[in-house]
Amino acid sequence: xxxxxxxxxxxxxxxxxxxxxxxxxxxxxxxxxxxxxxxxxxxxxxxxxxxxxxxxxxxxxxxxxxxxxxxxxxxxxxxxxxxxxxxxxxxxxxxxxxxxxxxxx
Amino acid sequence: xxxxxxxxxxxxxxxxxxxxxxxxxxxxxxxxxxxxxxxxxxxxxxxxxxxxxxxxxxxxxxxxxxxxxxxxxxxxxxxxxxxxxxxxxxxxxxxxxxxxxxx
Numbered sequence: 001x002x003x004x005x006x007x008x009x010x011x012x013x014x015x016x017x018x019x020x021x022x023x024x025x026x027x028x029x030x031x032x033x034x035x036x037x038x039x040x041x042x043x044x045x046x047x048x049x050x051x052x053x054x055x056x057x058x059x060x061x062x063x064x065x066x067x068x069x070x071x072x073x074x075x076x077x078x079x080x081x082x083x084x085x086x087x088x089x090x091x092x093x094x095x096x097x098x099x100x101x102x103x104x105x
Numbered sequence: 106x107x108x109x110x111x112x113x114x115x116x117x118x119x120x121x122x123x124x125x126x127x128x129x130x131x132x133x134x135x136x137x138x139x140x141x142x143x144x145x146x147x148x149x150x151x152x153x154x155x156x157x158x159x160x161x162x163x164x165x166x167x168x169x170x171x172x173x174x175x176x177x178x179x180x181x182x183x184x185x186x187x188x189x190x191x192x193x194x195x196x197x198x199x200x201x202x203x204x205x206x207x208x
Contacts, residue, residue, distance in 0.1 A: 002160055007153075031199060032199075039195055055166060056166055062160070078153075082195040083199065089146060090139075092141075
């Protein structure tokens with residue numbers, strides 16, 4: 001449970017912040033969803049490489065024990081929150097390009 | 106000292122950067138905004154990681170693929186680079202989908 005609680009502690013504030021920005025139409029929920037699903041799929045491959053090769057190891061008593069192949073399911077919080085973090089930060093000002101290049105990207 | 110993981114991370118980061126450069130997506134589109142986005146994101150994950158290490162949840166395993174250079178106990182040099190890769194990929198995917206859904 002420890003790992004899950006740790007992840008929730010870091011994830012919930014970012015999730016709330018993201019939800020607020022989506023509601024204010026500053027961030028597209030559809031884009032966030034598509035990005036999250038894609039990065040989660042990539043994470044299945046990447047995270048399993050890191051775990052299976054022994055680059056990182058876990059205390060079995062502190063994780064749920066649910067694994068996607070070898071990767072603890074809690075690891076996927078990182079992929080989801082990475083998307084939410086970059087999306088919400090990217091959508092902040094300042095925009096430092098010249099006026100004509102200020103594409104709402 | 107093994108450079109496999111470090112080499113893979115460097116290769117991936119450079120590759121990701123090339124996509125960014127070619128399509129002018131983030132660092133090559135709005136450098137300040139990209140730098141702040143990535144710096145804050147990586148910092149957030151580093152704090153998260155350090156907390157996880159301090160709680161004994163995860164730690165360096167028995168692997169021959171890392172350099173062995175530790176920034177802190179159980180925090181290898183490769184970790185911030187991995188976090189950077191994660192955030193950079195997330196950012197480029199986000200920009201890619203943003204552009205795609207606007208067309």
